[in-house]
Amino acid sequence: MNEIETKKISKFLSLILRHQPESIGLKLDENGWADVEELRTKSAKKRMHFTLEELDEVVETNNKKRFAFNDDKTKIRASQGHSIDIDLALEALQPPEFLYHGTAETNISSILEKGIEKRNRQHVHLSADKETATKVGMRHGKPVILTIRTGKMHEDGLFFYQSANGVWLTEFVDSKYISK
Numbered sequence: 001m002n003e004i005e006t007k008k009i010s011k012f013l014s015l016i017l018r019h020q021p022e023s024i025g026l027k028l029d030e031n032g033w034a035d036v037e038e039l040r041t042k043s044a045k046k047r048m049h050f051t052l053e054e055l056d057e058v059v060e061t062n063n064k065k066r067f068a069f070n071d072d073k074t075k076i077r078a079s080q081g082h083s084i085d086i087d088l089a090l091e092a093l094q095p096p097e098f099l100y101h102g103t104a105e106t107n108i109s110s111i112l113e114k115g116i117e118k119r120n121r122q123h124v125h126l127s128a129d130k131e132t133a134t135k136v137g138m139r140h141g142k143p144v145i146l147t148i149r150t151g152k153m154h155e156d157g158l159f160f161y162q163s164a165n166g167v168w169l170t171e172f173v174d175s176k177y178i179s180k
Contacts, residue, residue: 030078032086065165080163090161097151099126102137116173123169126133
C-alpha cells in the first residue's frame with residue numbers, strides 16, 4: 001500500500017473513530033472500541049475499502065500511534081483525541097515533573113490568561129518532550145512550546161492519564177502552572 005492510501009485510510013479512521021462513527025452507522029462501545037469487521041463493512045458502503053492487512057499496516061505504521069487493536073485484533077479504537085463521549089478506561093498516573101504543550105504563537109495571550117482548555121476534546125494533550133510539542137504547535141502556525149509544571153499540578157490534586165501512544169492527558173491546565 002502506498003503512502004497516499006495509508007494517509008487516506010488514517011484520516012478516515014480519525015474521523016470515524018474519534019468524532020463521527022454515526023456518519024457510517026458505526027456503534028462504538030463505552031470505551032471507544034469498534035468491531036473491525038463492522039468497521040470494514042460499513043466503511044465499504046461509503047466507498048472506503050480496506051483489507052485487514054491494510055488496516056493493520058495503518059495501525060502499525062502511524063507515526064503518532066493514533067489507533068490501537070485489542071489483543072486478538074477484532075476491535076480497534078483511537079488512542080485519544082475524541083470529541084465524542086467515551087471512557088478510555090485509563091488509570092490515573094503520576095506525571096513527570098514537567099510536560100510540554102505545543103501551540104501557535106497566536107494562542108499564547110489567551111492561554112496565559114485563561115489556561116489550556118480541552119475545548120471540544122475530552123482532555124488537554126501534553127507531550128513528554130519538546131520535539132513532539134513543537135510538531136504539534138507547527139500544525140497550528142508559528143509554534144511556541146509551553147512548559148507545564150505537571151508535578152506541581154499532581155501535588156495539588158489534579159489527575160493525569162497516559163494514552164496508549166504516550167500522550168499525557170488532563171482535564172485543564174490553569175495558567176499558574178504554565179511558563180513560556
